[in-house]
Amino acid sequence: WNDAVASPLDRRRVGVVFGNICLPTPKAGDLARELLGGKWADAVGKTREIVRTDPRNRYAAGLPAGVLAKSLGLGHSTFTLDAACASTLYAIRLACDELISGRADAMIAGGSNGADSLYTQM
Numbered sequence: 001w002n003d004a005v006a007s008p009l010d011r012r013r014v015g016v017v018f019g020n021i022c023l024p025t026p027k028a029g030d031l032a033r034e035l036l037g038g039k040w041a042d043a044v045g046k047t048r049e050i051v052r053t054d055p056r057n058r059y060a061a062g063l064p065a066g067v068l069a070k071s072l073g074l075g076h077s078t079f080t081l082d083a084a085c086a087s088t089l090y091a092i093r094l095a096c097d098e099l100i101s102g103r104a105d106a107m108i109a110g111g112s113n114g115a116d117s118l119y120t121q122m
Contacts, residue, residue, distance in 0.1 A: 001072055006106070015076030015104050017095045018065040019087025019111040064112045076104045080112075087111055 006014075062080045069078040077098065083090040088111030095109035 001108075009106050011073050012075035013105040014072075014074045014107065015095070015098060016065040016069045016074060016078045016108045017091040017098075018068075018080040018109070019089070019091040020064055020080045020082060021084060021087055021113045022082040068108065074108075076107075087113075 065078050065080040068074075081087060081090060081094070088109075091111060092109045095104075095107035098104040098107050
């Protein structure tokens with residue numbers, strides 16, 4: 001954003017669309033265990049106590065786009081979608097639709113994925 005020619009843009013007409021595969025993340029799993037209570041066994045079977053997990057981990061889907069939009073002061077539509085492996089391509093398509101229709105002057109589109117690799121490989 002710092003390297004872009006963004007000064008003439010009305011930030012209220014700039015949005016963010018991210019594709020984000022919303023499979024469980026390690027921290028989201030920790031949060032679920034914490035909310036459900038009790039102890040849990042790690043991958044090698046050792047029993048562990050639940051530690052306090054940052055509650056923002058419950059926003060695995062929409063948080064990336066929302067944080068970016070807020071930090072840049074953007075005011076147009078901001079959302080994250082999950083379309084599996086097509087998530088990023090679909091995000092780019094939706095951003096293009098906003099531009100073509102004239103609803104936005106600029107869009108930031110991309111993808112993020114913080115899924116637990118063990119889960120995705122099962």
